[in-house]
Amino acid sequence: MAVEAVIWDFGGVFTTSPFEAFNRYEIEVGAPRDHIRKVNATNPDTNAWALFERNEIDTQGFDELFLKESTALGHPIRGADVLPLISGMVRPRMVEALKLCKQHFKVGCITNNMVTHHSPGSDAPQRPRGAMGEIMPLFDHVIESSKAGVRKPDPRIYQMMCEALSVEAAACVYLDDLGVNCKPAAQLGMRAIKVVDVDQTLAELAEATGLAFPATEVAQ
Structure with missing residues (x-):
């Protein structure tokens, strides 16, 4: 089936991975490497991270x-100390890829987020500024876990996006930095x-869509 929509995760796709910030913080506080990820992966549907994202x-x-x-x-870390680590640096080439895809396909964003740290569709005091504020309006539809009450990798959130974009799953390309979130999309x-x-990412996206993406950042 021909591609009709490209659906994107946000953090770790349009921005650098928060895992890098997690690791730097773990060094600062003397915690084992990937300790924060271990906490997030333990009881992943009912832990603090999951509850907050829903x-x-x-x-x-x-x-x-x-x-x-x-x-x-094994190592105490406050949730309040983790939240500032979530935001990453914007990847300009990924933003340009989104803009090119939008010229040819429907584009959507499925983001697991938290009310105090989410970007799209939030109340005015929490709306993103700068580059992030420019990215989110490019999407035809955005689903936020904190508003939908469902989060990836629950298959329902992908089905919700297909319904919103009026496309079949087989006509979609999905991008995410976590394999656990890619699996249900593929299924x-x-x-x-x-x-x-x-x-x-852009090499695989080019293969899937037939589009040609710039090999370097586009001059502004």
Whole structure:
């Protein structure tokens, strides 16, 4: 089936991975490498991270529960100290790729986010500024876990996007930096691309869509 839509994750795709910031912070506080990721991967549907991304707990609840979970895994870290680490640096070539895709296909964004740290569709005081504020309006449709009450990798959130864009899953390309989120997309019939780095991603996206993406950043 011909491609009709390209669906994107946000963090770790249009921005550098927060995992890099997590690792730097772990060094600063003397925690084991990937300790924060371990906390997030333990009981992944019911832990503090999952509850916060579905907006089932508030910032204080996340702070306290993450501290409890990280302590149980050997090194206490407050949730409030993790939140500032989430935002990464924008990847300009990925933004240009989105703009090119938008000229030929429907484009959507599925983002697992948190009410106090999400970018699209939020109330005015929380709306993103600068580059992030320019990216989100490019999408034809955005689904935020904190508003939808469902988060990746739940297959329902991908089906919601297909319905919103009026496309079949088999006509979609999906990009995400986490393999666990790519798997359900692929199972639904999407062409899933795991984002490892920009060059690899754009090469695979070019193969899937037939588009030619610039090898270097576009001069402004």
